[in-house]
Amino acid sequence: MVRTRFAPSPTGYLHIGGVRTALFNWLFARRHGGQFLLRIDDTDAQRNVEAALAPILHGFRWLGMDWDEGPEVGGPFAPYYQSQRLTGYQAAVEKLLAGGFAYRDYATPDEIQAEREAAQAEKRAFLYSRRWMAETPASQAAFEAQGRQAVVRLKMPREGKLVIDDLVRGKVEFEWAREQDHVVQRTDGTCLYHLASVVDDFDFQITHVIRAEEHLSNTPRQVFIAQSLGYPLPAYAHLPYVAEPGSKNKLSKRKLDKYLKNRDFALVNEHGVAIASALGIETSGDTFNPVIVDFYEQVGYLPDAIINYLLLLGWSLDDKTEFMTRAQMIENFSLERVTKAPASFDPKKLWAFEDHYMQALPIKQKVAKMLTYLQRAGIVPAPPPCDVGPKLTRIVEAAGDRLKVFGDIIAYADFFFRDEIAYDEKAFEKNLRKPEAVGLLAKFRERLAAVEPFDGVHLETALQSFVAEQGIKTGDIIHAIRVATTGKAVGPGLYDCLEILGKQKSLERIDQALVKAQSK
RNA sequence: GCCCCCAUCGUCUAGUGGCCCAGGACGUCGGGUUCUCAGUCCGAAAACCGGGGUUCGACUCCCCGUGGGGGUACCA
Numbered sequence: 001m002v003r004t005r006f007a008p009s010p011t012g013y014l015h016i017g018g019v020r021t022a023l024f025n026w027l028f029a030r031r032h033g034g035q036f037l038l039r040i041d042d043t044d045a046q047r048n049v050e051a052a053l054a055p056i057l058h059g060f061r062w063l064g065m066d067w068d069e070g071p072e073v074g075g076p077f078a079p080y081y082q083s084q085r086l087t088g089y090q091a092a093v094e095k096l097l098a099g100g101f102a103y104r105d106y107a108t109p110d111e112i113q114a115e116r117e118a119a120q121a122e123k124r125a126f127l128y129s130r131r132w133m134a135e136t137p138a139s140q141a142a143f144e145a146q147g148r149q150a151v152v153r154l155k156m157p158r159e160g161k162l163v164i165d166d167l168v169r170g171k172v173e174f175e176w177a178r179e180q181d182h183v184v185q186r187t188d189g190t191c192l193y194h195l196a197s198v199v200d201d202f203d204f205q206i207t208h209v210i211r212a213e214e215h216l217s218n219t220p221r222q223v224f225i226a227q228s229l230g231y232p233l234p235a236y237a238h239l240p241y242v243a244e245p246g247s248k249n250k251l252s253k254r255k256l257d258k259y260l261k262n263r264d265f266a267l268v269n270e271h272g273v274a275i276a277s278a279l280g281i282e283t284s285g286d287t288f289n290p291v292i293v294d295f296y297e298q299v300g301y302l303p304d305a306i307i308n309y310l311l312l313l314g315w316s317l318d319d320k321t322e323f324m325t326r327a328q329m330i331e332n333f334s335l336e337r338v339t340k341a342p343a344s345f346d347p348k349k350l351w352a353f354e355d356h357y358m359q360a361l362p363i364k365q366k367v368a369k370m371l372t373y374l375q376r377a378g379i380v381p382a383p384p385p386c387d388v389g390p391k392l393t394r395i396v397e398a399a400g401d402r403l404k405v406f407g408d409i410i411a412y413a414d415f416f417f418r419d420e421i422a423y424d425e426k427a428f429e430k431n432l433r434k435p436e437a438v439g440l441l442a443k444f445r446e447r448l449a450a451v452e453p454f455d456g457v458h459l460e461t462a463l464q465s466f467v468a469e470q471g472i473k474t475g476d477i478i479h480a481i482r483v484a485t486t487g488k489a490v491g492p493g494l495y496d497c498l499e500i501l502g503k504q505k506s507l508e509r510i511d512q513a514l515v516k517a518q519s520k
Numbered sequence: 521g522c523c524c525c526c527a528u529c530g531u532c533u534a535g536u537g538g539c540c541c542a543g544g545a546c547g548u549c550g551g552g553u554u555c556u557c558a559g560u561c562c563g564a565a566a567a568c569c570g571g572g573g574u575u576c577g578a579c580u581c582c583c584c585g586u587g588g589g590g591g592u593a594c595c596a
Contacts, residue, residue, distance in 0.1 A: 009596065041596065109594075116592090125522045126592075151594055169525070178523050178592090186594040193596050217524055217591035238525085241589075246531070248588050264531090264547080312532065312545090319534035320544050339533075342589070346531050349546045359559090402558045427556095463555090478555040490557035 002034030003207045006067075007197070009041045010052035014059035014293040016345065017212075017242035017251050020310045024239060025210045026065045027311075027333040034207070038070030039200055040081045043193070049083070059293040063303045064326070069204070077204050082196050085203075089191040092199045092229060093152055093184060101228035102184060104150040106143035107132035127158070128181045152185035154224060162220050167208070167237035167335040174220045182221050198222050202231040210237040210335070214250075237335045240314055243344035251345055256286050265290060268347040272299040275407030278377045290347050300373060300406025302361070305354040314343045323356065351404070359401050367393050370409035377410045379417050391416070391500065398496035415486045416500055421509060423516075427489035431479045432517045440470065441480045441517075445510045454503040456495040463495075484513035 006022040008014070029036035038060070042049050057071060069075025079085060096102035112128065119126035134140040134150065143150070157176035164172045184195040201209060216238040226233055242251045245262040259265045268290050276283045276298055288295055296306055304326075311329055312322065315338050324332070358366075371392060374380040380388055392413065396403065399412045415421055431437060444466055451462045467474050482494050485506050491497060498506050 007596090044595075112594095120521050123521050172524070174524070180592065183594050188594080190594085192594075197596090212590095213525065214590050215596095220524095240526075243589090248526090250589070309532095314532090316533055318544090322545060341526055343532065346546070349532065352546055355559095400558075401560095404558090474555055482556070488556090492557085494555055 001205075001207065002029055002032035003037065003205055004029045004034065004210055005037045005039050005201070005204060005206050007039045007041045007200075008053075008056050010049045010056065012052040012055060013253075013287065014056045015251075015253060016291050016293060016310070019059070019063065019065075019293055019306075020242055020313055021210070021212055021239055022060070022065060023063075023307065023310050024237075024315070024333075024335075024338070025208075026067075027329055028208060028210060028335060029068075030330045031333045035068040036065075037075065037204060037206075038067040038080065039204065040071055040083075041193070041196075042081055042083045043190070043196060049081070055294060059297070062297050063293070063307060065307075080204075082200065085196070085200065086191070088199055088203065089196050090189075092195060092225075093191065096154070096184070096225070096228055097152065099228060100155065101224075102152050102154050103130075104134045104140060105130075105132055105153045105181070105183075106134055106140075106146075106148040106150050108148070125178055126180070127177065128153075130181070149187040151183045151187055153181040153183055154221060156181050156221070156224060162223060164219055164223070164236060166216070167210075167235055168240075168338045169216070169238060169340060172216065172219075176220070179220050179224070184225070194218060194222055195225060198225045198229070198231070201234055202226065202229070206234050208237060209234045210239065212241050213238040214241065237338070240339060240342045242313060243342040245345055245347060247344060248342055250342070251291065253286055253291050256289055256291070259289075259291070264346065264348040268351060272296075272407075275299045275405070275410060278410045279373070279407070280376075291345075298407075300369070300408070301354050302357045302405075305357040306350070308357070309350045309353040313345070314339045323353075355401070355404050358404055363393065363396060366403070366406075367396050369406045370396060370403075370413075373406050373409050374413055374417070377414075379410065379414050394496075394500050395492075398492035398500065400492070402492065412491065415488070416497075421487040421512070423487045423513075424483065424489050427479075427483045428513075428516075431483045431489075432513060437477075437480045438514060438517050440472070440477050441484060441510060442514055443470075444477060444481065445507060445514070448498075448510070449503070449507055451503070454499060454506075456493075456499050459495045459498050481510070485509045 004025040006018075006025050008018060008022075026036045028034075038057075040049070040053060053071060060067065067073060069077065070080045093102065097104070107128075111132065115129060116126045132143065132148070133153075134143055140150070156179045160176050162174045162176060164174070166172050182194065183192060185191050219236060219238075223233060243249055244251050244255070245259055245265045260269060272290065272295055273283045273288070276288060279298070281298055282288065288298070290296075293306070307326070307329075308323060311324065311333075315333070317324070317332050317337070367389070371380065371384060371388070374392070375382055375384065395413050395416055396409070399409075403409060403412065432441070444463070447462055447466050448459075451458050463474070463478070467477065470477075478494055479489070482491065482497070483489060485501060486497055501509070
């Protein structure tokens with residue numbers, strides 16, 4: 001039976017790098033028909049854990065990574081919150097102490113620091129002298145009489161070595177004598193992460209600890225704790241971290257300013273921020289950006305695109321497979337094929353996956369989802385009038401693969417639904433300021449009024465014959481019509497635009513543009 | 521300082537001693553198609569960190585550098 005876990009801290013957001021780690025855990029568990037659980041590392045958390053956890057759980061659900069045990073779903077080993085498991089940690093500390101695997105230490109932080117600095121000055125590895133170690137009640141009392149307070153430290157072995165057979169990295173060796181007597185319990189009685197983590201992994205019967213490589217160096221002390229407590233060891237797999245765009249530095253949420261200097265990152269960010277602004281979402285600070293999963297949900301990316309991209313960030317099936325369904329991912333995932341080197345996050349490639357998945361999405365689903373975006377942006381009223389559906393379907397069809405995320409519909413649909421039109425002034429200047437252009441547009445307006453039925457085929461015929469008669473090229477008139485009727489320089493095919501707009505509205509807009517063109 | 525991990529095109533990667541004067545994808549550049557944009561089609565440029573070994577033969581194995589990352593906390 002395989003059991004894996006992901007242990008988020010309730011921070012209020014789900015980090016893209018964390019999702020990658022969670023994904024590999026989830027995939028591995030599903031691959032082997034095991035369980036994936038969520039444990040909440042909230043030992044040093046402040047007041048509102050639930051509020052800070054909600055966006056994280058929401059993100060997992062949105063991405064389709066279900067957990068078999070953990071918050072909200074419970075499970076046989078509940079509770080899954082570390083803050084509620086303190087007595088278990090305390091018991092473990094007692095056991096360590098009783099077994100001689102740990103000791104009460106009365107050194108002050110300054111005294112430890114002094115020893116550490118002395119070792120460094122001599123260029124040798126620091127090893128605590130254990131001068132303030134109390135092993136008997138008598139020495140305890142003596143130290144306490146001096147007003148000293150105790151922490152509990154691990155009494156690490158000082159000879160031999162540890163060999164870990166890491167599922168990603170292979171054999172990794174550590175000399176025990178290089179390992180510190182780490183603190184497992186503070187003077188105030190609270191326990192530290194490593195102890196808690198090991199106890200929980202045992203209690204939850206975790207078989208495979210799959211986590212970021214920053215924990216590789218921490219593994220010896222965890223192994224020591226586990227062995228001292230008589231626990232069986234889980235298998236370990238240390239994943240490379242996710243690096244910054246275009247660099248090998250670890251991706252962190254704190255360096256947003258730096259990432260925004262990366263062209264691709266900035267582009268993806270701006271695109272998302274524009275959509276979010278139209279939706280009235282707060283986009284300031286470091287709560288809304290491409291490092292955070294919520295960004296993608298709000299802007300309207302597809303979970304499958306995110307997952308597929310993340311899957312390939314540090315893992316590959318072979319030399320060519322890029323796109324995989326969930327079932328294929330589960331069927332093929334293996335830790336042996338995880339890369340050892342860090343992989344940098346490339347927003348442009350994520351964008352390419354999004355593009356692919358969006359184009360593959362059935363039109364009905366696109367329309368349904370995009371309608372909610374138009375409503376949220378206030379372009380379409382909340383219970384939509386019944387004619388909106390067919391019209392929106394036409395728009396989505398006409399826009400085609402220009403729509404990369406659901407939120408893109410806002411920019412493509414607003415001129416079809418809104419009465420007033422916002423002109424791209426630059427395009428207007430270019431195409432509608434010259435007298436010839438205005439003259440042609442005025443002439444074509446009359447031609448347009450006679451087109452019947454007002455559909456793509458007839459519109460094209462009308463325009464082509466007009467062009468032939470006038471002895472001009474299509475390009476000489478079509479841009480003027482586009483700007484006049486849609487306000488923009490780019491967009492879906494013009495015949496589609498006119499047809500969707502309808503004759504009346506098309507003529508009105510041309511008239512309006514002619515007035516504006518001649519005003520100035 | 522000490523310990524550990526890592527190193528193929530700009531990026532994600534394939535490669536487990538000869539199939540590699542290194543393959544795929546994203547991106548980039550050039551061209552075709554087109555009313556714009558998007559797309560699509562065709563084409564191009566683009567990498568084995570450096571130095572020593574081992575071997576008939578190294579991207580692949582070993583050693584030494586160099587570079588990057590992590591740990592060394594009464595953080596997680």
